[in-house]
Amino acid sequence: MGSAIALGFAPAQSALAQAATAAKAQVVILATGGTIAGAGASAANSATYQAAKVPVDKLLASVPELGNLANVRGEQVFQIASESFTNEYLVKLAKRVSALAKQSDVDGIVVTHGTDTLEETAYFLNLTVHTNKPIVVVGSMRPGTALSADGALNLYNAVATAASPSSAGKGSLVVMNDEINSGRDVAKSVNIRTEAFKSPWGDLGMVVEGKTYWFRAPVKRHTTNSEFDIDKIDALPQVDIAYGYGNANDIAYKAFAANGAKALIHAGTGNGSVANQVVPALRELRAKGIQIIRSARVVGGGFVLRNAEQPDDQYDWVVAHDLNPQKARILAALALTRTNDSKDIQRIFMEY
Numbered sequence: 066m067g068s069a070i071a072l073g074f075a076p077a078q079s080a081l082a083q084a085a086t087a088a089k090a091q092v093v094i095l096a097t098g099g100t101i102a103g104a105g106a107s108a109a110n111s112a113t114y115q116a117a118k119v120p121v122d123k124l125l126a127s128v129p130e131l132g133n134l135a136n137v138r139g140e141q142v143f144q145i146a147s148e149s150f151t152n153e154y155l156v157k158l159a160k161r162v163s164a165l166a167k168q169s170d171v172d173g174i175v176v177t178h179g180t181d182t183l184e185e186t187a188y189f190l191n192l193t194v195h196t197n198k199p200i201v202v203v204g205s206m207r208p209g210t211a212l213s214a215d216g217a218l219n220l221y222n223a224v225a226t227a228a229s230p231s232s233a234g235k236g237s238l239v240v241m242n243d244e245i246n247s248g249r250d251v252a253k254s255v256n257i258r259t260e261a262f263k264s265p266w267g268d269l270g271m272v273v274e275g276k277t278y279w280f281r282a283p284v285k286r287h288t289t290n291s292e293f294d295i296d297k298i299d300a301l302p303q304v305d306i307a308y309g310y311g312n313a314n315d316i317a318y319k320a321f322a323a324n325g326a327k328a329l330i331h332a333g334t335g336n337g338s339v340a341n342q343v344v345p346a347l348r349e350l351r352a353k354g355i356q357i358i359r360s361a362r363v364v365g366g367g368f369v370l371r372n373a374e375q376p377d378d379q380y381d382w383v384v385a386h387d388l389n390p391q392k393a394r395i396l397a398a399l400a401l402t403r404t405n406d407s408k409d410i411q412r413i414f415m416e417y
């Protein structure tokens with residue numbers, strides 16, 4: 066290099082290097098915590114560890130290969146385990162994503178997140194951020210301190226996906242375990258395996274060695290085609306979920322309503338079934354103006370059919386279609402920011 070400097074090649078190389086840098090996508094990583102920022106006591110602790118310990122700068126430094134994919138910079142938005150996410154956290158994060166997406170010097174955004182509620186955040190971003198730029202949510206099932214930790218490759222793959230123009234316009238994406246899933250469809254389906262995230266309708270594609278490979282595209286409304294805009298939302302109405310099961314009763318629904326819930330998601334057995342001993346309370350609560358939305362505890366590969374297990378037309382109830390209860394909560398809360406008409410809410414559940 067010394068001779069090169071003497072001969073004046075270095076400026077040319079730095080020009081090449083500058084050109085290469087300029088050609089790379091600008092990707093911002095918003096860190097919120099979770100296992101991908103976790104640490105365990107030993108390498109054998111793949112499931113026993115503390116989440117939300119490693120700051121974003123150390124996270125990025127632990128995967129220097131990210132610089133081969135994009136010009137990357139990080140922001141620490143939160144440092145929490147995602148089971149502790151609240152509506153306030155969701156709104157703050159989505160507003161930050163929206164603001165960054167408007168910047169001309171940002172080409173893609175990655176959100177690192179705990180896996181417990183990752184699917185809820187990904188769906189919320191899918192519904193509320195008006196951009197075609199890639200928004201990629203990523204987590205890990207093992208902390209970086211564990212043998213065969215999955216976080217580093219997941220993060221590498223997430224940045225590769227966010228940096229790829231082919232990822233644009235597909236709504237929010239979730240990258241885990243080499244797969245690219247729709248933020249709408251994907252759910253955490255296993256609690257301690259690296260292959261934890263599954264979409265009942267299949268993944269959209271894969272990311273392998275820094276390249277994306279697509280096989281499907283979303284058909285439901287999202288991002289720029291959404292009637293929900295985070296820039297016009299500052300708070301979300303309270304929506305709660307109660308499980309259906311043998312020997313169920315109506316106490317939880319009444320308690321949620323007394324606590325101010327504007328909609329109740331029934332995580333029903335089978336096709337969103339409601340026990341006979343629970344129906345009267347739900348009808349009374351509907352008559353008081355609370356929306357009743359039938360989802361199902363049975364997840365993946367089907368949907369709650371309107372007027373099948375319950376006379377939804379007669380009771381003025383809504384069905385969540387294929388959305389699991391936790392995603393139904395997200396959409397119901399957003400729907401209630403625009404309407405309290407059950408027919409309009411049913412339209413929303415069929416379109417998003």
Ligand code: DGL
Binds near residue numbers: 098116148180181204
């Ligand atoms: N506490 C869980 C969370 O933050 C850990 C699970 C994970 O991030 O993989 O969601």
